[in-house]
Each structure stands twice: as structure tokens, then as C-alpha cells.
Amino acid sequence: MANLRVMAVCVAAWGLAALGGEGEATDETTKLLTYLAREVNYRLLLVGATPTKRLEEILADDATIVWSNGQRSTGRAECLQRIAKAREDVKGLFKDLAVSYEAQNVRILGDAAVVLGKVALLGTLAEDEKPFRRETWQTLVFARTDAAWRLVHEHANYVAAPKDTGPQPKDTPQ
DSSP states (O other): OHHHHHHHHHHHHHHHHHHOSTTBOOHHHHHHHHHHHHHHHHHHTTOSOOOHHHHHHHEEEEEEEEOTTSOEEESHHHHHHHHHHHHHHHHTTEEEEEEEEEEEEEEEETTEEEEEEEEEEEEEETTTOOEEEEEEEEEEEEEEOSSOEEEEEEEEEEOOOOOOOOOOOTTSOO
């Protein structure tokens, strides 16, 4: 049932995004949700010490995270367990790692909010000290409760690399 609710919110969000203007968040709500989105990313994406308590507060009981590799975690406990494992797996891979987050769009749908953002991981690989950069598009769905906004869904996809079309023949339409 929880997955059905998330799917319905996402479908509604796509419809509103197509209409443009409708469902736009107020400046105050946009700032709050952007702050929460950044906070989620700094905690999900392995930057610095992560207070587990804060992630427990942000994640809804029925949260679902669809990772950029296509794997899925469902429920707060499973999500927190997967985050902890990912942090351990990645700990030794980087000499340094930083996260930047840029909210692209915030939409309000009743007691739900959809935040589209771009996440960039920048760092240096520990093994050979090569620079590392990865960008993802991220969709966060928050539900408003009496207490606060809670994250119910996160989905990330890698940003497509620009296609190298190479030299074009003179008679190719531009």
C-alpha cells in the first residue's frame, strides 16, 4: 500500500510539472524542503560523521530508496541498514569526498512535496589519487505529518554524459 501511495504521488507530480505553475511551493516551504534535501544528501552520501538519529527523524517508517545502481531499500530500518553498509563500503575508496546539491524544482501536492535536484560527488580516489566526479538527478518525495516533513521516497539516476557526435558532414541538418 505504501508503494502505491508513493507511485500515486509521483504520477501526480509528473502531471503538475507538465502544467507548470500549479503546485509551486512558497519561498518559505521551498527553503525548508531544499534544506531537508541537502541534509538527506549529506547524510546519505557519506560526507563526514552522520548522526543516525537525524536520519531516523527524516525517514518515514515506510520510506523507499531506489539507489542509482537500481537496487531498492524499503522501510526505515532497511534504508538505514543499507546506508550504513554503503558508508562502510565506500569509506576507504576516497582520499576526500564532497557533496553539492542544487534543488531544481519544488512542487507541493497537498500533504506531499516533490523535490527535483542535482547531486554532485567530487573527490579524489584513495588508491591512485585520480579525481572523481559523479552527478545524479534525484527525486525526493516528502510527506507532511503533524510533526514535520518526512522523506517517503528517494530515486536517483546518473546524469547522462554528453554525446560526442564527432564531426558532422557538411550536408547534415543542424
